Structure formats: C-alpha cells, structure tokens
Amino acid sequence: MLLQDSALLSLESGSWFKLICGASYQHLPSIRNLALAYTLAGVDCIDVAADRAVINSALVGIGVAKNFRQKAIALGYNPSNPLLMVSVNDGEDPHFRKAYFNPSKCPPECDRPCENICPADAIKFEHPTEGVKEKLCYGCGRCIPICPYGFIDTQSHVISIDEVLNWLTKLPINALEIHTQAGHFQHFQTLWQSVKPHLCRLQLIAISCPYTPTVTDYLRQIENHIKPLPIPLIWQTDGRPMSGDIGKGTTHLTIKYAQTMMEQGFTDYFQLAGGTNEHTALKIREMGLSDKINGIAFGSKARKILAEILHELEIISPQNQLEDYPHLLWEAVFVASKLVNSLKKNNID
C-alpha cells in the first residue's frame, strides 16, 4: 500500500512526529483524548499497543478530531490525518483485554447503562451470574466509564500475533512497529514469518531496538533478513526508553545511536525515540543532522505535558470526553502543538 503523501512529506522533510501512547499505557479515555488533541495539533502517526481496546480508543479520538478540524484551522493549527501504528514485540504474545464485573453486586435500581452502550451486545442480565459474555466482548472499553458505581474493570487475555495481523483486514491500521532487542534474532525471525505476508496491507514498517554497543551488528542481521521490502522502513533508535520527561540530557543517546547507524551505512528512514523531548529537535538542528534524521517519536514527554489537563477532565467529567469541555480541549491542543511545532516549524518553513 502506498504511503500517504502527508506522511511521506514529513519523513522527507525531517518533520515526522510520532506520538507513542506506549505498550504499558492503556488508560483508554486518556488514549482517546491524547489521540484527539494530538491529531488536532498535527501529528503524523499515533503508535499504540496491540490491544483491541487501545486501538479502538485511538481510532475514536482520531475520528472525533474530524469534527473539530475546521475550528482548529481557523485557530491557526494544522490538524492531520495521522497514520495508526500498532506495536508488537518479538518473543512476547500480545494481550487483549475484556471487560468484566460481578453482576450480583449491581444495585437493582441501576438503569444498566452498560447494557445499552455495548456495541457488541456482550452485556446481558438474563440470569444473575451473566454480566459480560466473554466471547462477544472485544474490549472497546465503552462500558467502563458509564457505570455509575465504577464496577466494570478489564482482564487481560493473551492472543496470538496472527490474531493481531488479522485485524489488518478489519481495522484502519496503517503501520506496524516491531520491537526487538539484540540477541532476539530467532524470535524476530518467527515473528517476521507471520508479518511478511501482511506487508501489502501496510503503508510503513518500523523496527525499534534499544541501544547496546553492538546493536548495529544485530540490526544488520535483521536488515539482511527482511530486505527487499515492498514498503518504506523506519529504524527507531530507542535511546533511553521512557525518559523524555526527565530532562534535557536524555535525548543524547538516541541521536548518537542514529548517527552510528548512518556512519555504518544504514539507509531507510531514521526516527529518534527514548529520551526525546522539546530539546531534541533543536539538538539535531545544532548538530547539523536535520536533513538526515527523518523524525522523532515522543512518548512520556508528550503524555506528561497533557497529564494535568486530562486529570482535571477526569475530575469534572464522568464521560471523560475532552471535546465536552472546549476550554480544556483547546488548551490541550495548544500545549500539544507547542511540542509538535518544536519539530515541524523549523523543518518545514
């Protein structure tokens, strides 16, 4: 599948911005609201865990953003139509969550809003022990915030990578990122065997690997195994994972990692991650690398700068929908766009 023009332009101009929702970050309302705010702020890609409920929440956020597109443009923002990327790990089965609650605890006076909101008809009260029908629940999470008593939670179920790949035929997933690590070649090969037949459904494939002093030997082994490819490849140089909100210096390792890869003759696209923050774009410009590094993925920093707004929303709104509170929505878009523009403004202008 061809890479959409806007994404290609961003990669080619070095202004590709990816929001990482994070494998361990599965707070569904926040993922929805982050996807909404960052779509209006102009991200190129939203990367989520291989969890159906998480994917669904991100898609809802991207979908809601369409309703606010014109307003965002009028306010001077540059809203996007981001690619949805799903992350999978080699050597680890993906998890899938399903809702559960104990129906015997439900007060008889409850109007059962959970039953009405479920799009899969998975909640039934035909007999006292019924509750969520596990087979029907696909973990969309809509029933969770609607319960006035907070009785509904989720349970994790292990699923196969083939099931995740099957979603590519049903859901608008545009890209896949494989997380690997040095020494995992056998696991990688097994995963790649499953992924390869599905590449034609994707616009992009990314390989992410944490830094070690000999990581490039491992990545060369991977490169030789997967090429030629029918779609573009991004190397994600994962420097100091989940540290971007700690401070300015966390960004150095990912830049050094990308530089080492380039010196060793790797081509394709390079995306920095792990320790990235608002200083990263400036740093790569100062080092004269703007035309060599194609983009930056932001995780903990991108989430942290909106945490206060999303926390305030959670307190005042049981539905936890950012768009219901316009002052919070536009404040979130303003804050998100400052981070997005730390990369985009100078590279595109």
Ligand code: SF4
């Ligand atoms: S609304 Fe239905 S499908 Fe969605 S999580 Fe709840 S029970 Fe599952």
Ligand code: SF4
């Ligand atoms: S909304 Fe909550 S309390 Fe009411 S029936 Fe559903 S799970 Fe039970």
